[in-house]
Amino acid sequence: MDRSEKLTRIVIVDDEELALDYMKRLLGKLQGIHIAGAFTNPFVAKDYILLDDIDLAFLDVRLPEISGIELAHQILEHKPHIQIVFVTAYDKYAIQAFELNALDYLLKPVTTERLIKTMNRILKRNDQAASIPEDQPSLLHLQVFQHVVFTLPDQQPTVLQWRTKKAQELFLYLLQNHDQWVRKSVLIELLWPEYEEDKAYSLLYTAAYYLRKTIAPYHSFLDISNTNGGYILHTQNVLLDTERWESLLASAPQMNKESIHYYVKMMELYKGDYLQEYDFWWVESERQRLHKMWLSTSLKMAEWYRGNAQPEEAISIYEGICSRHPQAEEAYWGLMKTYADLNKKNLVNKWYDLLSSVLWEELHEKPNEQITNWFIEWQMAHA
Template identity: 40%
Template sequence: MKAILVDDEQMALDFLEHLLREHNDIEIVDKLTNPLSVKENVKQTNPDVVFLDINMPQVNGLELAEQILEMNPNIQIVFVTAYDDYALSAFEINALDYLLKPIQKERLKKTMKRLAQNSSPVTEHSSRKQDRLLLSVCGSFSIKKENGETELVSWRTSKVRELFHYLLHNKERLVRKSLLIELIWSGLDPEKAYAQLYTAIYHVRKALKHYPDYFKLENMTEGYILSTQNVDIDMELWQQKLEEAPPITQQTIKQYLEAMEYYTAPYFDDYDYWWAENDKIRLERLWYRTAMQIAKVYYSVSSYDKAKEWYKRINERYPEQEEVHFSLMKLYSFINETEKVDEQYLSLKNILQTELATTPNPEITSWYKQWKKYHM
């Protein structure tokens, strides 16, 4: 079993080497006091295990471990630290073990036993590369395969989930670590916040290991870049199809109906992400405009049932939009569903009074009073 030892203190390295020499099943391929050279060394030597000091002046050991696991997720990490406070973070990043300085022989024996038990390589599931994945960001997040099977991703914590969602929100772009700290861990002191970030990144990688042909998460020193391939996102497909569609008419309405099937709920609506709010509002407005256009086209070609269906659908989603209520009132009047006109006006009046403490637009009230004269 090949091992690399990393510690900024030469005496600590020599002492660990001395203890490990008593174990015949381990080969020390290098000892490093400069943590900045570790990644290159890992590339060259391909070790089975890295004994890594957490508290080094040049780089955080937790971050370095995350970078090592990015290169090769099968490498075992054993943290070495003088502070027991790091133990929880060490295990969060899936370290095999952690050793407290000064290292005791008996404690090291337990670590070596764990290494022997975990030395067999892990075989990760790989989806077929030719398949495409459809990611849903409407409402809650899910992954749909080409065979129609839907998978819900299990996240370690809500912060890990939000981290991935924000990286996906900014896919193919660098997201700075400092921004992620401010966004998700603003209440913690910097040292703890960065430790949380590194462990969360590890758990994102762990979740994405089931889809190796589709996601790539790169550590770019100052931040992270999430890239995708063979992946579609329902919200993006919806926008793309609307942009590519010709002006909506009776002849082209089918393209709009097909596009609207992709938009099933507002953007990340099941989560309280303030950073998604602007896009959520923009996309909801686009859905509203498109849905109103569809209803108006159906009305113009005398497809009153379909027009009513769409107006009611919009009304359920936006009960405070007076335009929709008014359109339904005029449609009910035209098809002689007089009771529905009264119901719709009273519904509008009650909603505006209850939610906004206001009254319907004077134009709507005037139309209703005129209509009422002839339908007493």
């Protein structure tokens, strides 16, 4: 099979480890593909598929608690363009599979020749589909983690240029409260508290005018209306990265060997703190709320890696926390314990000293008693 410029991203789902490994070996021999995930748990697989950019799923028909047919139904409800290939030792499911418009149906044991035939069929179908325009509505991806970026399908990300800083702040406040009515008096108090009422309202109307002009290229996604003494920023087909991330976190499966990939992908969406590059005071509450969720999940992931003999991954996460949140004592302690596991005494001392230095310089405090006692006991045991 010829290597295409874009690799086909594949997920394999089979509750039997041997069968899963067999399919991975077969697919690994082919060019132009990337095995994004392999799962024995169908529910973890579903979560991962819905989160990631997957082109093709190989599903075993007979899975625990849910059939591959039903799993495909649930996946296609959310991502109708994912291609499905069923793999099973029983041909009695073939009619159901093709009623679901499955791309192919492979009987075990799958041969390399049969798999190549399936992949060639996929490439042919993809070439045909590429020439057919999609009638589904476009989606505006709006990034507000770290900075504000607008992205439409098949277009380069765009950073809007604002006429005034107040027009930008008005937009961001209305975006934070999108599809909700915001009283003009609240906006006046927020943006122009130092001005007389008449002057403040004049500045508000000017900022709203600039706001409308700036977001005009996205009028089918964003629209501001002036009604009943307030403004509403209406959104349609807008995907905010903060809302997507929080939704994924709320529905995240229990952390284990299979679901950890879900968490890795999910945390990649958190590119920085909410509106990190802006110093508006009203942002701080939402920024801290999301940051606490990120910190708690990051620590949980690092502890999972450490507890599952993957110290390098744990160290990477702990160091990332220390970089973003220099006063996060739990992360320094995690690094100390991880390096203690590896018997790297110098690095245990290094991270305790760094923590002590940061806390003293920033807060004039020492590490908490629990960390200090652990460090003293560790020193005594390794004297």
